[in-house]
Amino acid sequence: MEKLLPRFLEYVSIDTQSDPHSKTTPSTEKQWNLAKKLVMELHQVGMQEVSIDENAYIMATLPSNIDKKVPIIGFISHIDTTPDFTGKNVKPQIVENYDGKDIVLNKAKDIVLSPDYFEDLLQYEGQTLITTDGTTLLGADDKAGIAEIITAMEYLTQHPEIKHGEIRIAFTPDEEIGRGAHKFDVDKFGAAWAYTMDGSQVGELEFENFNAAKAKIKIEGKSVHPGYAKNKMVNAIGIANEFLSLLPPKEVPEKTSDREGFFHVHKIKGEIEKAEIELIIRDHDENHFEARKELLKDITEKLISKYGDFLTIEIEDQYRNMREKVEPVFHIVEIAKEAMESLGIEPIIKPIRGGTDGSQLSYKDLPCPNIFAGGHNFHGKYEYVPLESMEKAVQVIVKICELTAIQIK
Numbered sequence: 001m002e003k004l005l006p007r008f009l010e011y012v013s014i015d016t017q018s019d020p021h022s023k024t025t026p027s028t029e030k031q032w033n034l035a036k037k038l039v040m041e042l043h044q045v046g047m048q049e050v051s052i053d054e055n056a057y058i059m060a061t062l063p064s065n066i067d068k069k070v071p072i073i074g075f076i077s078h079i080d081t082t083p084d085f086t087g088k089n090v091k092p093q094i095v096e097n098y099d100g101k102d103i104v105l106n107k108a109k110d111i112v113l114s115p116d117y118f119e120d121l122l123q124y125e126g127q128t129l130i131t132t133d134g135t136t137l138l139g140a141d142d143k144a145g146i147a148e149i150i151t152a153m154e155y156l157t158q159h160p161e162i163k164h165g166e167i168r169i170a171f172t173p174d175e176e177i178g179r180g181a182h183k184f185d186v187d188k189f190g191a192a193w194a195y196t197m198d199g200s201q202v203g204e205l206e207f208e209n210f211n212a213a214k215a216k217i218k219i220e221g222k223s224v225h226p227g228y229a230k231n232k233m234v235n236a237i238g239i240a241n242e243f244l245s246l247l248p249p250k251e252v253p254e255k256t257s258d259r260e261g262f263f264h265v266h267k268i269k270g271e272i273e274k275a276e277i278e279l280i281i282r283d284h285d286e287n288h289f290e291a292r293k294e295l296l297k298d299i300t301e302k303l304i305s306k307y308g309d310f311l312t313i314e315i316e317d318q319y320r321n322m323r324e325k326v327e328p329v330f331h332i333v334e335i336a337k338e339a340m341e342s343l344g345i346e347p348i349i350k351p352i353r354g355g356t357d358g359s360q361l362s363y364k365d366l367p368c369p370n371i372f373a374g375g376h377n378f379h380g381k382y383e384y385v386p387l388e389s390m391e392k393a394v395q396v397i398v399k400i401c402e403l404t405a406i407q408i409k
Helices: 004-012 031-044 119-124 140-158 236-245 286-307 323-329 331-342 357-362 387-407
Strands: 048-052 058-062 073-078 093-095 103-106 111-113 129-131 167-172 193-199 204-206 211-220 262-271 274-283 311-319 370-372 384-386
Touching (some): 004 031, 004 129, 004 140, 004 387, 031 048, 031 058, 031 167, 058 140, 073 387, 103 129, 140 167, 140 193, 140 384, 140 387, 193 357, 193 387, 204 331, 211 236, 211 286, 236 274, 236 286, 274 286, 286 311, 323 331, 331 387, 370 387, 384 387
Parallel strands (some): 073 167
Antiparallel strands (some): 058 167, 093 129, 129 384, 211 274, 211 311, 262 274
16 A cells, blocks of 8 residues: 555646547547556556557456456546646645644645535544645546556555456546547456446445536527617627526526536627537436436527527537446445445445446446545545545455455356
């Protein structure tokens, strides 16, 4: 475990932010910097069949050390960080024996990580926290997962008395922009099932996630001198505002939780002759999800009837709820649950209000629940991860490997 912290600190120092506007894989050249380092490190810790393809997908094998045949299982994390907040020049700070009080991230900018606002901090009193310096994200999403997987594989290599079957691991690019599984070669990976190490607090175990889609509404207007505009001007901005007013006001991220779905408008731009709205649609229930897409189409048709053929809408599905694919093989969740309980960790089984590589991989016939990696407040300057949580994640990986070899006939 002594290498876990320095390993993580080294990973987060490498900028791997992905770019949703890029058409390449990986979407940013800088993701290669971490990818190539990880390939070298996997060789150093004794992994076999280490490979990296032309799209920066990394795979490696820890061979079985038992005589009987058991299913090949896998562990997966992603190398990129979100484009929502800068990951350049990350300067992590280490807070030892956290006292439960405010943590000053950046005195000059008056940026404070406070338990008054982030109550989860109080769970980690007395522990070692890794935080940002208030100017960048940290990158625990998902470099904590990478560090945990490599550390677990190293531990198993050094402790052959722990019996396990063949273990496959993979690190993917571009998960944060929804493409992490797009070019993942499931056949090459060869696992019967896998776990993404991409969750948050200790104990999280997730096998259902949002159904997800994105929508773009384009509005074409007509610009006429405002003094002579009656019955002639078509103001695209005004129509865009009307469109937004017809969305359910309480079905937004900031007013929903648990299994409640939402519409999230994340971009709007416009002038009189042209406006665009970009939003995402999320719902755990498939029927509700389809109804949300239909509502957007209905609003578009209503405004076309009112103003004329000035609007178009494009809706694109992004990923589906993995629950449908995991439930038929629910023993893979039970193994992870037993692994946590045997280590004194209380499993927190809840739906993901988002998506992971696992949701897409499950629909590529690689059932893939999600397990905690330990971090909190992802995608921003208040991100932090307790070292003890990362250590527990390593222990869970090791225990899952052990239990799979013991239990599966």
